[in-house]
Amino acid sequence: KRYRTEAHQNVTCRFNERLILSLADCSRCLLVNDDLTVLPLSSRTADVKPVEVALIGTSEQNELLAELKESLVDTPPAGPLVSLCRTYDQAKAVAQFIDALAEKQLKPPTSLTAGRGRGKSAAMGLAIAGSIAFGYVNVYVTSPSPENLITLFEFILKGFDALEYQEHTDYTIIRSTNPDFNKAIIRINITRNNRQTIQYISPSDAHLLNAADLLIIDEAAAIPLPMVKAMLGSYLVFMASTINGYEGTGRSLSLKLLSQLQKDNGAPPPIKLEESIRYSPGDPVESWLTSLLCLDATVVQNLSSGCPPPEACELYYIDRDALFSYHRAAEAFLQRIVSICVSSHYKNSPNDLQMMSDAPAHHLFCLLGPITKKDQLPEILVVIQVCLEGQISTQAIQNSLARGMKGAGDLIPWNVTEQYGDREFPKLSGARIVRIATHPNYQRMGYGKRALKQLKAYFEGKFMTLSDDNGHAMDDEENNGNGIETIDDEEVDLLKEVIAPRKKIPTLLKRLTERKPEPLDYIGTSFGLTGELLRFWKSQKFVPVYLSQKENELTGEHSCIMLCPISPSVERLETQDWIKQYFVDFRRRILKLLGKSFSRFTTGIALSLLENKAINVDARELRQSTIDEVFLPHDIQRLENYVSNQVEYKLIMDLTTDLAGLYFQGKMAGAHIESLQKAILLGCGLQNKSIEKLMEEFHMPSNQVLAKFYDCIKKLTAYLTQVMERTIEGTMAKESQLDMGDGLVPLRQTLNE
Incomplete structure (x- = not known):
């Protein structure tokens, strides 16, 4: 059940197939039936010889x-x-x-x-x-x-x-x-x-x-x-x-x-x-189990191809039927994939391996450098695991919103629906990037961005697909036979059945032009929020829409969901406003929670969450009515006194909350401050951090932090003054027009006089 999603119900048991085939290779495995008759699968144990007592001694x-x-x-x-x-x-x-x-x-x-x-x-x-x-x-x-x-x-x-x-x-x-x-x-x-x-x-x-x-x-x-x-x-x-x-x-x-x-x-x-307790030295059973579950895939091989330019690398689709076929080359390739995944993530288990093999909604991609030797396995730079989500029925959505019943899988649709109460979003089709793992020796070199860029282009339909007359992909996984011959249970005789690898193993790696992509509305990701990961996903035009208020008990991180709309055709561009609406609502909630659940964020992370170049959030000018609602006349006087160096900064710290709220809500379009000044304003005004705390965070002396704080308040105060002056000028202009109008009399009266 945990491998299925609403739209993908058919589980393919590739893991069990690989398990059975591996048992035939284990020289210490004996399979018998109810009568203790050895099955043909255990043919390698037919020549078992007893161990001489003299050989059994103390090591x-x-x-x-x-x-x-x-x-x-x-x-x-x-x-x-x-x-x-x-x-x-x-x-x-x-x-x-x-x-x-x-x-x-x-x-x-x-x-x-x-x-x-x-x-x-x-x-x-x-x-x-x-x-x-x-x-x-x-x-x-x-x-x-x-x-x-x-x-x-x-x-x-x-x-x-x-x-x-x-x-x-x-x-x-x-x-x-x-x-x-x-x-x-x-x-x-x-x-x-x-x-x-x-x-x-x-x-x-x-x-x-x-x-x-x-x-x-x-x-x-x-x-x-x-x-x-x-x-x-x-x-x-x-x-x-x-x-x-x-x-x-x-x-x-x-x-x-x-x-x-x-x-x-x-x-x-x-x-x-190094000495095992469960097994004797060199026990074949331990070697079999280690190989089957990829438990020893912890040493990532150094690549001999050097560092090819990211632009020269290509993303390939990995056929899971071939990957888990127990072919010798496929096994070596699988070990490389798992080793890269293990080296890039904190926790891995056999459950992850089985989900990778059997889950119908999951797909694998890998980034390879230029292939020069065709008789060798290609060297992997990046591995991407994707899970297709969405396409949830109306009935399932109603059950979720009304009774809190959530189906298995579909992490992003259910969380976004719960967050925004949007009944239409789960009906969209999306792909969640479960993991994107880069070879540890090639991280921060642009390979991850290259792989993600090609993945987006693939789902946007920018790769020309080799298709037949009906428009279907020539090597589409869903249309390919898996090489397994179906036999009725009554025809199976365990004593005569021969277990062997598939007769036809599909191609392990497919170019993106050889497979038709699934039609998607968005690509998403869910991860523990860190500054480095947030910068990476923002650089690829992903937009945050969800941030959990509860910290992970182990890592202390907050789970973040980011989305990137996919636009495979011009006709669908008009439907992309939904991501802007989500982001505007997301910013509004973050602003209110920065002083509560997210007060421990660094100002850099908090500021990065509020700003995104992929979404243009319109700002508007401040009105006098808003100033009158938020500030008293004495508050404006305090700000002016601080700007003129008549009082110290502590006298206006209470006003930074209102100033920061107006600025980051986009209500002060004419006010322009630097990035560091924004961070100081956000830290003081929304996260309730002291100047001393900001000094530690920025690794700056107090005089420099206070100088930036002063410049920020000076600019915002000048903007408030401009708005009030324009309001007074407008009021005086109207009054002067009214005064001129009081002295006017009808033309007939003037002529008579």
Whole structure:
């Protein structure tokens, strides 16, 4: 259900097909029926030979582990805790953490990196149990979610058992009442020797760490770097990060975080866990699972093609039937796609991979440089994942507005409809850019903009499509056979069925001229608002229409939706006013919320939200009646006194709210101020920021900020004075005409006189 949308209901199970084909390649997979008869799919296991008992012995790593455990038997608390470790790497990591705890000295952050299934969370849990034994009072644990800490808290309790702590007698457990956290442990109170606490906190609650003795950051690379830096302080810090697997974020993000910490804090190199607990070294099952779910797609290959000019690069459509066909070349191409996506986003999971393969509304594009070698896989610069949305029925719209019932998918239509109550917008056809990921070595070089520009041109119909006489695309995915032969269930015999790849695999990459685009009214995107992303989308003429008032609990960012109308024909240009109406309403709401939900925005982001070159918002001149409604005569006098340097700026700070409101509402068309002056006016007047706060934000001394503030108020006061003077001049002109009219008499009376 989560893969379907209102207009796209037919799910193609490409992921299951690839799964079944991959099982045939796994040399340790055996498929049997109810009678335990081996199916033909497991033909590779027909030659399984028993392992000789002599070959089953103790490995070198196990011998080292036994020696380490033996050496620490009489060294509490290290001995009991290390005895719980399963690998030599894990035991060494726990011993290093315990050494750091025993010294009780402030050190740079100690980091731990590991792949999936290496015992990272267990090692951190045992280290926390050791910290309690050493007398640490306030121990804080943070991660993207309490659910990420289930294993960590489990091994804290196992560590307590090894140290002979008794529940209810020596410690009590407190679980979360939030249904989203599934009763996860969020606090442990220890009362054995003195009062000690192990407490979970959110990454955004760094201000609560003033009394911390030890901070544990799990999945540190999944937390934005500014938040991690904000949590560092005058206490011991241990952090861990998964570098691959669905819990991981990619080696590039982990290395970026760790290298930044080493540079800023002089942190030692990270402790590495390489030996697997779940699998033996070189286990084919682990290799199969890693390949199937692309768990190891964390190292992005360096490109050998250099840096081609963005104008020389072309966008291609990726046929998902070919991409997930389990062909050798397709698998290599899929790994490259996933590696670029992983390196560009904080969170990835197998669910994302399955949605990429099966969701009927999703499509993939990639930007490639000039292809010179036809016998090699092309090197990918940018990957774009698009989801088609909209075309929602009238009945579904009525159910949504009347009863709050929303269908699956269609993120942009439902949010915009809820925001503006527009019953017509969901009927439009749109495409949401789910992700646009650039190769990490080629970011900020114009490749992302080039890919997005070509994507817009494609949906605008600017690429000449090779079509047949009926106007249909020659290689349209919907008209192509997928190479699967349909057979009735009664004709299938599991003992005789042969599972093989498709007979006809379509072309993996298609030029945009080889596929007919879907007719669209707009392209949209939804992302966590940052200044850099806002500038990028604005540069491509996207317009903000929605901004959530609630921050994301992990990143602290507000979700933003931006739209770009698509005009494939001249006849449809007259219908583009809807985006202007949305933006005008959006600006009006933002102006009112800048002092509330959005007061923490930088003035640069706030100002950027209000201004957009893609939309021409008409400004109008200020009227005397508006001045009389907003300002008292004494208020104007205060402004004039400040401009003439008779009073200090604090005496007029209350008037900046009214001045900023009039200016940014477009009611002072004749007033022109600089960008920095706009930012200062917006910060003081709408976000209620002090001059001292603006000094920190702009990295400017107070005299320069006050000088810009003075120039801004001087220009606005001069504009108000001009409006009032013009009003007085107009009034005097009318009065003079009336005065002249009082002395006039009829012509007949004059002649008689």
